[in-house]
Amino acid sequence: MHQYELEDRTIGRILADKAATVGERPFLTFRGERWTYADAHAVTNSYAEGFRRAGIERGDHVALMLPNRPEMLWAIWGLGKLGAVAVPLNTAAKGDLLVYLLDQSDSVLLVAEDAYRARVDPAVAKVPAVREVIGPDRLAEFATLPAHDPPEMAEVGHSDPHLIMYTSGTTGPSKGVVCPHSQGHGVGMRMASLSGYGPEDVLYTCLPVFHANALWFTVYAALWADACVALSPGFSARRFWDEVRDSGATVFNALGAMANIIWQQPRSPRDREHRVRTAMMVPNSRELAAGWFERYGIGVTSVYAMTENSAVTVFGPDDPPEKASSAGRVRDYMSVQIVDDHRRPLPPSEVGEICIRPNERGDIMLGYYEMADATVAATCDLWFHTGDRGHLDTEGYLYFADRKKEAIRRRGENISAFEVETVLCRHPDVVEAAAVPVPSELGEDDVMAYVVAAPGAELDYAELIGFCAEHMAYYMVPRYLDTIDELPKTPSEKIEKYKLTVAARERLGQLWDREKAGVTVRRS
Known part of the structure; x- marks a missing residue:
């Protein structure tokens, strides 16, 4: 795996290098279509030109409300090459919540699927700053524009804002997490390395790309491993294994409910008829890991992470099975501390709030957008306070307990x-x-x-x-x-x-x- 220095961890620089070095390798498949690394670089250049012609400049915020499909990635990365900020929105948002997200993010443009317009148009009417709504037809025109490197690409730095990703409000409205370019690349680098991903891997995801799990833990992990992403429109228990088999997937990620739903499907002689070797599941347990290996022949990995930070701990394929109920081991790039309600450190095995501190630059958010008080509150005492509770064992494995937040x-x-x-x-x-x-x-x-x-x-x-x-x-x-x-x-x-x-x-x-x-x- 090629290691990029922190200064080079922008989407423009990394895509340009991938196009030059592994350009003919497959990067993305979706519904029978295929894009190479060179294609991904070219089409995102074209999208950057399209957004420029739509009046988008460096620093502008553009909301994206698109389902799982390549255009979502091309839009995020095209904006990133311009130095603009993408604001991925949950496609289920509507009403007051959608108005709030558009308004609070200071978005000046909204890219939305036509099927969402009945919800989108009334919301946009209440947010004067959004000057235009762009639909799929316009995005198709973007893809036909010149594919030269935008001049702004060279000016974008690793610490520049790339995304505003909304996490749930727990004691108040949802907060916009301002993510620098380097943050997602930090996740991709760690997941590819600690999970053993390589160029021959196919990382399948049916999770929504507007969430960090699919975007960072699948797409960016594949990008760093020179691997391929198999993108699905969404999760279907009925279609799941057929999609996994047809895509040639070797890796997939699953959230707790998704793993349970798959497990509840009737046993089949085809349960081991696939190429998957590992699946990342959150949360994990010894029983779940043992059951999946026995039935499907799949090793289970796990992680503790938030939109605000990186892969805090990782339970990888080489970690001991008896630690499977943990969220993984603390690594050199991150410090983890468990504290009581008075912010005093607790010894191993005692449950308290999980606090984290990166040991390398560029791994966590820049802050909550336009919420200085919330940023300060979350980062007091030089630690990021997660609001989650758990404990560390004597070997540095982190065990999640519950949510301190609401x-x-x-x-x-x-x-x-x-x-x-x-x-x-x-x-x-x-x-x-x-x-x-x-x-x-x-x-x-x-x-x-x-x-x-x-x-x-x-x-x-x-x-x-x-x-x-x-x-x-x-x-x-x-x-x-x-x-x-x-x-x-x-x-x-x-x-x-x-x-x-x-x-x-x-x-x-x-x-x-x-x-x-x-x-x-x-x-x-």
Whole structure:
């Protein structure tokens, strides 16, 4: 694997070098089409020219709302070559959340799939700074433009902002993580090296490219390994193994719920009919790793990471199987410390907040966009405070325990309890709400919400779910609901979420469940 110095870790410089050195190697496949490394460099040059003709200059922010397909990568990298900043948006965003993301990011242009226009156009109308919406037809025109290296490419530095990626708000609105060019390349370098990826590998992903998992842990890892990416439009349990086999995949990544769904498929004589040798799964366990190896012949790896940082710890193919329940071992490039509520370091085996500090430049975010207070709060004492809790063992392996924050993780999506509550409280029959995580039979969490009814109101749960589905992304819509006279609070009027969470888990079978009630939520 070729090592690029920090100063060369921009998407423009690395793509140019790949085109010159391994240009004919396959880089990307999608629905039967194929692009080489030279193709990727050329088409992103053309996209850079297209964005320039659309008035985009260095430092401008451009929001991208596209499904999994090559155009998403070409747009991100074309903007990067200009020194502009890409703002990948969750394709399920709508309503107030979409307005907030466009406005808070200071985006001046939006690239969106035609199928999303019914949601996009009303949101854009409320954000005057967005001067144009570009659709797929215009992107197709971009691909026909001259493919020379844009002059701005040489001026872009490794520490320049490349992406604003939104992570869930936990005690407030979602935060925009400002990622320098070098951050994703740091992830790619570490994953390729520690996972043993090489030029003959095919890294399959059906996870959304607007998330760091697919973008950094698959695409950038392949880029550093001179490997090929097999991109799928999205996850389907029915199509999964056929896509893996047809693509010749040797590696794939899976989130907890996805691994469980695949596992629940009926056993088949074809379970080992594939080329996959490793799958990165988050979270991992000894039972899961042993089961996947026994059934599929696949070794399981894992990682602890956040959008704000890098691959903090990695459980690689050479780590001992008895450590499979960990998120991997602390490596030389990163320091990890576990602290108590008073920020005092804890010894091995004691659970506390996970704090990290990079030992090399360029591996973590530049900060939260236009949220200086949140940036300072997360990086106090010269450590980044993750808001997650866990412990280290005596050999430096990190074990995740739970989330100190109020985020809810459902089927690979981090959900802001604050944003769920905000929508619920907009309903005329609701005066207060609290969203909490409860266990899901698929792993990770399901969303449960307590609501306080307005005086004299009688809540219709099915109607309330319909209201939620209209005003929030489908994956945020609560599965469970319960009415409560008043929410438990501290003397400072903060809701005691831990009491609500414990009560919900104890009474889970008694709660109103939209799935049991037959109330469905569309993904559109």
